[in-house]
Amino acid sequence: MTTSQPVSQLGSHEVFNQPEPQRAVDLWGQDQALREHAIAAGGRGDQLVRVGAKWGGETLRVAAEDARRDLPRLKMFDRSGRRVDEVEFHPGYHAVMQAGLEAGYTSSAWDGQAGGQATHAALVYYMAQLEPGVACPLTMTYAAVPALRHQPELAEVWTPRLTSGVYDPSSTPIATKRGATLGMAMTEKQGGSDVRANTTKASRDSEAYRLNGHKWFCSAPMCDGFLTLAKAEGGLTCFLVPRWLDGERNGIHIQRLKDKLGNKANASSEIEYHNALAYRIGEEGAGVRAIIEMVHHTRLDTVLAPAGLMRAALQEAHWWVSSRSAFQKRLIDQPMMRSVLADLAVDTEAALSVGMFLASAFDRDDAESRALARIGVALAKYLNNKRCIGVIAEAMEMLGGMGYVEETPMPMLYREAPLNGIWEGSGNVICLDVLRALVKEPQAGDALMNVLLSMTGSDARYDAALKAHLARWPGLPMEAEARWFVESLAVLLTAASLMKTAPSEVAEGYVSSRVARDRGAFPGAVGGMDVDAIIARLG
Ligand SMILES: Cc1cc2nc3c(=O)[nH]c(=O)nc-3n(C[C@H](O)[C@H](O)[C@H](O)COP(=O)(O)OP(=O)(O)OC[C@H]3O[C@@H](n4cnc5c(N)ncnc54)[C@H](O)[C@@H]3O)c2cc1C
CATH class of the missing domain: 1.20.140.10 (Butyryl-CoA Dehydrogenase, subunit A, domain 3)
Incomplete structure (x- = not known):
């Protein structure tokens, strides 16, 4: 006879006084403090009720565990030795990313409805309980929106995709995508806190720039673009570096993935810019x-x-x-x-x-x-x-x-x-x-x-x-x-x-x-x- 019930009566002893694992936790219904503080802050109860039940459920919990156990893999080259610079993830990672985007993690704060930031904040609190590594690209995507406002023509292309609530992991140019994510690459080897010590160089190339240099931490290299800092003639400047140009890869090489203490599902990487095309955000010298x-x-x-x-x-x-x-x-x-x-x-x-x-x-x-x-x-x-x-x-x-x-x-x-x-x-x-x-x-x-x-x-x-x-x-x-x-x-x-x-x-x-x-x-x-x-x- 097959049974899914584990056997407690073993030959040598009986198993007892071991609490059963929790299969599902209603992240809203079982959290009185959240209900009170989120509502007091103006958070949207209806949205949070729905998401709390789903994200605390067994399906996503298992997906999150898979995403952490089966680590992201860097694929630098194809069979013929051509560069591809892709990261492969367990399907569980994609399932949690999709859940995050569809629930409004990157969009609720910017949809013009009341309580958007409070609702976003509660979603962050949820995601930390489900899969903290996935929160990294989601948070950077959410947070890139106000920075892009410094450059309206870039915001026009990128913001609707960052806030679409659609997960599109395809590695293709931004124009072909309904949903997109953005990462951030500021930290360099010689100093992360002191970004003014950055050595990545930006040189003008007609309307855009070309970047050359490295970034020591780039936590989500499969994003569709990266906000980055580089030294232009006028000083430290902020740029948007798309992963793809029209029909070809931009010059962003992933050197390796970091072997970290935790945050295992997240493919934190080291990258280099090799003449990567970049668009300026704000004025030269006003990067910070x-x-x-x-x-x-x-x-x-x-x-x-x-x-x-x-x-x-x-x-x-x-x-x-x-x-x-x-x-x-x-x-x-x-x-x-x-x-x-x-x-x-x-x-x-x-x-x-x-x-x-x-x-x-x-x-x-x-x-x-x-x-x-x-x-x-x-x-x-x-x-x-x-x-x-x-x-x-x-x-x-x-x-x-x-x-x-x-x-x-x-x-x-x-x-x-x-x-x-x-x-x-x-x-x-x-x-x-x-x-x-x-x-x-x-x-x-x-x-x-x-x-x-x-x-x-x-x-x-x-x-x-x-x-x-x-x-x-x-x-x-x-x-x-x-x-x-x-x-x-x-x-x-x-x-x-x-x-x-x-x-x-x-x-x-x-x-x-x-x-x-x-x-x-x-x-x-x-x-x-x-x-x-x-x-x-x-x-
Ligand atoms: C998992 C992970 C993911 C990351 N993802 C990204 C990413 O996606 N993009 C990105 O750009 N970066 C990323 N980072 C890098 C992170 O932001 C930096 O590590 C951080 O900013 C610190 O920089 P640093 O490592 O160069 O340390 P340092 O700047 O060398 O600082 C070392 C220590 O010195 C202290 N310190 C610095 N200045 C002073 C001072 N004046 N007085 C006293 N103490 C001081 C700091 O508080 C720190 O404790 C990531 C880091 C981790 C761990």
Whole structure:
């Protein structure tokens, strides 16, 4: 007799007290915090309900696992030794890319309907739970749209395809495609943070340019084009480099794929430009100004992605401790385990809350909101990604030895945890960026302070922490102290966002443990939290 049921009665022992794997998770229906924060931010509930059920389902989950297990392969040459520079993916990769594009990951923010950025932000949070590597080309495609506005004739051709919601992986010229994706290639070997050290050269070729040089990271080389930086006569300039010209490949050679810690489904590569045709975006010498539009938007995604990673780890850990027992009691009924779970839940909801709060600022088109988004996204990128690593490590430990085993999602999540803190401005660089924003764009500091001050009077511990921050740093800190300064502001901003939208048990839990710092150094070492109420929100 054949049966799909696994056998628990083995010759030597019976298998019990091992939680079954979760086949499907309704990413919207099972996430009360998401429902509340996304709706408060103006996100589109109908769209998110549909996508949450589909992306949490077994079919896409299996496709995502396949995409990570069966790694992308570089095909540099054809049989005859001619260059092709293609990357081959498992069909699971294409299935998840298609799901992302069709759900509106790259288009919702730009379709002119209300709540587009908030909806996009929730989709990023979902995708981090499903397949974080695929999020890379999707995020870059979404974020390229505002940068292209600097060059309307390019935007006219590319933007409708980037936002069509159609996945067309064919390797053909852009004119023949209904859907397209865009990558980014800025980082070079000698310096990624300091892009002014770029050595790639751009020389004029009638209306366009020719690029020669290398890029040390180009994370999605199968995209239809790349926003890149190169030195033209007038200085560092932003360019769009299409992968195909009319009927022939552009001079972009993929050197190799990187062997990375995680983000396995994503074919991060090293490339060289060999007389590659490129179109200028913005003025010569204004490259940073043009590409910063893209960076600003990718940073929003680097705020939401760690929230999604933490959510996936928390969800799995909650499931596990609800079903597993030790010392004659379910783990979730053990007092110390409850403290750990509640503590991780607070960090996870805090990361989501500040992310959705900022996404709603991206959605508003007034100067104050733009200024808040500018500085807020840097603060939250720093804090959310620093928290993410510790939260996932602790959630892994909640599964005991099984948390270290690849059949659970924990190792994958752990490998993903540091990434969003590194790209688009590593920790120190982000802190320097916050200082720069406060000097060069005083309205950003004003907008931030308006939010922080608007929440005074709600909780004396918050008021005291804000007062202490302002007393310690009446102006800018010394550069060496910038991490502390940024952490302090980011925690206050997160507390403000929670006090605005989260229930009191979560906001107070955050204020007592993160703002007033009534706690030890590690997760679960907390007092004064309403642990039962916080855990009840997990479903
Ligand atoms: C998986 C992955 C995918 C990526 N994809 C892409 C991509 O598609 N396109 C792309 O262009 N890039 C990509 N990157 C590259 C990434 O953006 C860079 O690695 C990052 O910007 C840092 O640059 P770097 O590696 O040269 O490090 P460096 O610039 O050398 O920085 C090293 C360290 O020094 C710190 N530092 C730098 N300056 C200062 C300072 N003044 N004071 C104090 N500390 C400082 C940084 O914070 C960092 O911790 C990717 C990276 C990864 C890991």
